Amino acid sequence: MPFLSVLIPVYNGERYLGSAIESALNQPCKDLEIIVANDGSTDNSLAIARQYADKDDRIRVVSHENVGPGQTRNEVIPDLNGKWTIFLDCDDQILPNFYTEQLKSFLEYCIEKEIETIVPCRLCCTPDLTKANMEYVPFDEVFESASDASWRIDYEFATLLYFTPMLKREHIVFSTTRPAEMESIFRHKAAFCSKHCLFTNKIWFAMRRENPHQTTKSKSWGTERVDRIRFQEYGKLIEWHAARGTTGYVIEEARRKRDAAKIAIKNSGVKPTLRQRIEEYRGIKRWRAERKKTAKPIADYILDEPSQAHAISELVELIERA
Incomplete structure (x- = not known):
């Protein structure tokens, strides 16, 4: 069974989908599955996903009529096989060199310590993903279930690490309304229900694209x-x-x-x-x-193996003190 699940819902995302898939495929640790969930795309998204799946058996493709991103994710969650899950939008990417063998070992350690949601900082990038600003979480700390901190996940922080059995145990699902702005409630429930939740600015994985082509809620919905x-x-x-x-x-x-x-x-x-x-x-x-003015090149944010090891060591100390 794969250790990490990466779920990528897509609706008419042919422009970026291949790059999103490759960002997961190219991670140093290969112990993962990628599920591309096609939400009734009318462009070449489904064909692109199937082309990748034909070349790599770690990729699964599911497809259905257009139901919206919330329901699309909900239909796949019961079939996730990984111990941990990442939700990745089709126009975003996973930072290179994030998912390493030592990061996998750290996530196994988190399971032992009953940490079931990890809230990391993330990169908000230029459309071409060459530069980024770091967007930090409010603290580096471990919280027990039902903590007030479950409301301290800003809605912009769409990219967390979830312990998959927790999502299934607590029946955490996304809103199926359109627009599906209420992803914030999904994250709140996950943090609230987790036995322990880790907030950290020591590690990060999400490259969130400031995409001028992305339709915003304010334009597509009143x-x-x-x-x-x-x-x-x-x-x-x-x-x-x-x-x-x-x-x-x-x-x-x-x-x-x-x-x-x-x-x-x-x-x-x-x-x-x-x-x-x-x-x-x-x-x-x-x-x-x-x-x-404050954006830095993406390369400045990629942690090499020693830097990631140091960050993980600090996180272990934090968790042991909690």
Whole structure:
């Protein structure tokens, strides 16, 4: 059985899919499976996936009519064979030299210590994946189940490492709404239900593309629609927590997020003033300029074997102290 599962859902992703698959295939440790889940693509995505599968038996391809990324992932989760799972978008990549034999040994150690979700920092890259900015998690620490830290996973951090049996044991699934913005709830539930959860800025694997061709929710869906889905899904989450007997900050934060969505729906008809639009534009422009100025070449972020060994050693010390 493979040790690591890499699940890549794809819908009309022919431009980047091959690179995403190769980023997993080219990892130093070969003990993995890659599942490409075609979500009713109308371009050449399915053909590309099958071409790779014909050449490497570690690749499986599943295909169905278009149901959205949430349901696409949900249909594959029961059939994942790896002990650990990575969800990789088709336009992103795994950083070279991440999955090594020593990283595999560390993940085996995490299983022994009942660490079931790992929340690492990640790289937010230019569209051509030549430069990146590091996006850090808020702390380096180990938390027990039901921790408040389960709400400290920013929605941008879409790339975590999950202990596959935990996902199946706790029946953690993605929202099937469209847009499937509520991936944040999936991550929250996983961290909440894990026996232990590790946050770390010592290791990272995700190269997230700042993709100008990627359709954003704000363009493809009205903001009011997004807010209504947030209101709906956070309402379901409150019920989920109530059924588990959750008290304190965790459920109160779910209520706060639901109520914020309700307020946003109420205010959805209020259009921003010209001054507000100008300030927003200027803010985005400043942010992009700062990102460009501080970006570093991807090569600067690739950990060689000694550097990765040092990072893992520090993580082991952290876990032993927890």
